[in-house]
Amino acid sequence: MSLRTSAVLTAAVVVLGAASPAFACRGVECYDEVRLPDVYRTVDRPVIVRPGYREVVDRPPVVVVRPERVMVAPGRVSYEMTPPVTRTVFQEIVVRPAGYRWASTWGPYGERRCKVPVPAEVKVVPREVLVRPGRRVRVVQPPIYAVRERAVAVRPAGRYVVDYPPVVAQERARVLVRRGGTAWVRAERTSYGW
Incomplete structure (x- = not known):
């Protein structure tokens, strides 16, 4: 290796070492600024699937039909004549009373007049005889009843409120626990000095 190549390599190491945080620190302790990631966690959280609501319900009346004895006509008192x-009785009536009449007869001595009795003429006639006179009688008529069906309300109509609670489900979600940032971490010793 030539001297020139060796010098270039040494210069590159010095330049890179000067740029490195480990080479920048010449003291006893050195710290590097590092980037910390965001910290997430998976949690179960409630989610409203359907919100709660309130409903007003009208309840119809409950009606039953019952037979009932009802007076159709009241009793009354009246008076009638019987x-x-x-x-009918038969009675003999004398139409002509009994008496005498003269009757003439002819005999040997001439005309003779005699007094002859004539019986009474009687006729039988029917006649109505009152046995018992008419009278005023009290007549009592009882009341007249009939069976009719009548509607009876067992329970009156009403209105009530029904509350429906919300429907809640559990949902798994990834939530941020701690936002990342930067921190100072003690630098490790390297073969370059630190």
Whole structure:
């Protein structure tokens, strides 16, 4: 190797050594400024899949149909007249009373007049006889009932609020724990002196 080549190599080592932090420090301790990377960590974190909400629900009434005895017409009291009770009887009526009449007869001695009895003329006539007179009678009519179906509300209509909680899931995510930067690290000794 020539002297010139050797000198060039020595100069290159000196220039490179001067640029190196290890060669720049001539004291007892030397430190290099190094770049620190960002520190990440994988964590489970909650994620809202669906937000919670509130719903107003109208509840219809519950109605059942029940049979019920209902008065259709109220009872009442009235008065009626009963007809009289009669009976037919037969009665003899004298149309012509009994008496006498003169009857003429002819005999050996001439005309003879005699008084002859005449019986009464009687006729049988029917006649209505009152047995019991008509009267006023009290008539009581009871109330009239019927069975009808009636709707009965067992539970009235209402309104209530239903709260639905949010749906939350766990998601794995890579999060930054510490931002990187620069730090001073003690330089290692090398064969060049440090």
